[in-house]
Amino acid sequence: MSQEHVLKVENLVMHFGGIKALNDVNFDIQRGSVSALIGPNGAGKTTVFNCLTGFYKATGGKITLSAGGKETSVIKVLGEPFQPADFFSPVAFVRRLKYKMFGGSHLVNRAGLARTFQNIRLFKEMSVVENLLVAQHMRVNRSLIAGILNTKAYQKAEEEALERVFYWLGVVDLVDSANRLAGELSYGQQRRLEIARAMCTNPEIVCLDEPAAGLNPSETEALTKMIRVLRDEHNTTVLLIEHDMGMVMDISDYIVVLDHGEVIAKGGPDDIKNNPKVIAAYLGAEEDDEEVTL
Amino acid sequence: MDIVLQQLVNGLTLGSVYGLIAIGYTMVYGIIGMINFAHGDVYMVSAYITAIAIALLTFFGIESFPIIIIGTLFLTVAVTGAYGWVIERVAYRPLRNSSRLSVLISAIGMSLILQNYVQLSQGANQQGVPTLLTGAIRFSVGDGFVQITYMKLLILLISLLGMGVLTYVIQKTKLGRMCRATQQDRKMASILGIDTDKVISTVFVIGAMMAALAGVLITLDYGAFDFYVGFIIGIKAFTAAVLGGIGSLPGAMLGGLILGLSEALFAGLISSDYKDVFSFSLLVLILIIRPSGLLGKPEVEKV
Numbered sequence: 303m304s305q306e307h308v309l310k311v312e313n314l315v316m317h318f319g320g321i322k323a324l325n326d327v328n329f330d331i332q333r334g335s336v337s338a339l340i341g342p343n344g345a346g347k348t349t350v351f352n353c354l355t356g357f358y359k360a361t362g363g364k365i366t367l368s369a370g371g372k373e374t375s376v377i378k379v380l381g382e383p384f385q386p387a388d389f390f391s392p393v394a395f396v397r398r399l400k401y402k403m404f405g406g407s408h409l410v411n412r413a414g415l416a417r418t419f420q421n422i423r424l425f426k427e428m429s430v431v432e433n434l435l436v437a438q439h440m441r442v443n444r445s446l447i448a449g450i451l452n453t454k455a456y457q458k459a460e461e462e463a464l465e466r467v468f469y470w471l472g473v474v475d476l477v478d479s480a481n482r483l484a485g486e487l488s489y490g491q492q493r494r495l496e497i498a499r500a501m502c503t504n505p506e507i508v509c510l511d512e513p514a515a516g517l518n519p520s521e522t523e524a525l526t527k528m529i530r531v532l533r534d535e536h537n538t539t540v541l542l543i544e545h546d547m548g549m550v551m552d553i554s555d556y557i558v559v560l561d562h563g564e565v566i567a568k569g570g571p572d573d574i575k576n577n578p579k580v581i582a583a584y585l586g587a588e589e590d591d592e593e594v595t596l
Numbered sequence: 597m598d599i600v601l602q603q604l605v606n607g608l609t610l611g612s613v614y615g616l617i618a619i620g621y622t623m624v625y626g627i628i629g630m631i632n633f634a635h636g637d638v639y640m641v642s643a644y645i646t647a648i649a650i651a652l653l654t655f656f657g658i659e660s661f662p663i664i665i666i667g668t669l670f671l672t673v674a675v676t677g678a679y680g681w682v683i684e685r686v687a688y689r690p691l692r693n694s695s696r697l698s699v700l701i702s703a704i705g706m707s708l709i710l711q712n713y714v715q716l717s718q719g720a721n722q723q724g725v726p727t728l729l730t731g732a733i734r735f736s737v738g739d740g741f742v743q744i745t746y747m748k749l750l751i752l753l754i755s756l757l758g759m760g761v762l763t764y765v766i767q768k769t770k771l772g773r774m775c776r777a778t779q780q781d782r783k784m785a786s787i788l789g790i791d792t793d794k795v796i797s798t799v800f801v802i803g804a805m806m807a808a809l810a811g812v813l814i815t816l817d818y819g820a821f822d823f824y825v826g827f828i829i830g831i832k833a834f835t836a837a838v839l840g841g842i843g844s845l846p847g848a849m850l851g852g853l854i855l856g857l858s859e860a861l862f863a864g865l866i867s868s869d870y871k872d873v874f875s876f877s878l879l880v881l882i883l884i885i886r887p888s889g890l891l892g893k894p895e896v897e898k899v
Contacts, residue, residue: 356786356787357783404791406786406791407783407786407787408786408788408791411788411789412789416787416788419784423783425776425780425784426780427776427780428773428777432773435770435773436773436774436776436777436790437789439773439774500788503789
């Protein structure tokens, strides 16, 4: 696979019992782009996110993450059931056993993918700074013993981590609230903190689930600016789910439209605006309350 | 007056030991929402390991008390920590995604396995360790006196030290932050790259280590133990954890101290036969007034 795609989703299938939430979803995300995943309510957008981040284990298909100079198969690191072929190849057997025993969604994040949630999931009883520190523990090598003995290397690592925390607090404009509990922040601040926390894990691609939901127009404006900063200054690829069409059309380089668990269109904002299938999916389904300004 | 003071001293040492064991209950409950019924038996195992460690050290000709106590503490804490890790690995991790009830049953099973395994391998009779530290400090109060044995002083010192180190680790270090993050939202923590299975294992090991501290100290003080000794002290420590608010670390320590103090005072001033009745009545009373315990937070439905 070439380096130009940071994420490749092939034939992704997700079933919940008899319900086919995702049915053969395919798309690629260009490195360094801002891409959007849109679609009417219940189309399966969040399900795609949950499969990407290892929150759900997909029923079938392939998700390849190409970050940090290597390729990671998201479904494989979650631990797959043994296949008959494994019993003939010791290498495949050991690898599968390893992921079965030690695999999990933490490996997806370590491979370079971070996400935020539609309903905010901060550690509400920890301070803002701690929320960002806890996201960095993979980068900062501080063992328990070193922490108790307070060694030089530990202090240095701690300082670097704090520096990074305050850098990101600066980006999301939360420096003043650094020592407050995350649960005390206002809704808009919590949303920004969640993005900062995702960025503290140093991802190559960050998935934002409805980042503008519940924000007022000026906050949405600020968010748009912030997403551009992520892309332009940090070379982070951004994939977002969003219902605010104005914002989506404004910042996206690439849009994937999902309906009933299938991709019905993908392309640049202009293609999507004029795509009859997309218009039908939105206007045909819920013409009364779906706010569409295509 | 002297009785009150004496019982206060006794209660403080008893309470700090309850607190140490209660830490294991409260941390495990906080992180995976289950009551680890095998925890009392982990304490019991540590009592046996204490005896084995002392026997080993004296066998190698070591007779100075400080070396014996430090060696025993290290050995027992390490081996019991390993027990904690194995118990989590064998009995709880395979049931991670099943209902809470099955883990509870698994815990009860683990408790029975430990008791029977110790009974089979070590015999059903009561065992003992020799008294290693004698002597006491005496204060005269009025016409009586208050006596603090050096052993009681050591218990108080080591358990407070253990609690202090643990509080520091949980509040200030990276490991502690990972534990707290996992406790608040396990799935989210794993999405941030934290290996939550490893954190849960660590919590079990920490709980077992704290129980081992208590095990060494109480065994050295009382001298006698058998394979059933974990049950009643486990229940008491569990009571202390619930009293302080299960899931809260300072709550467990506070609950332990309150339970130990009130139990000792009741036993000294009113009746030692009914001290268990008193401590459980206290639990009922506090739960009526504050259903989530003294320092616990009321459970809020997650949306």
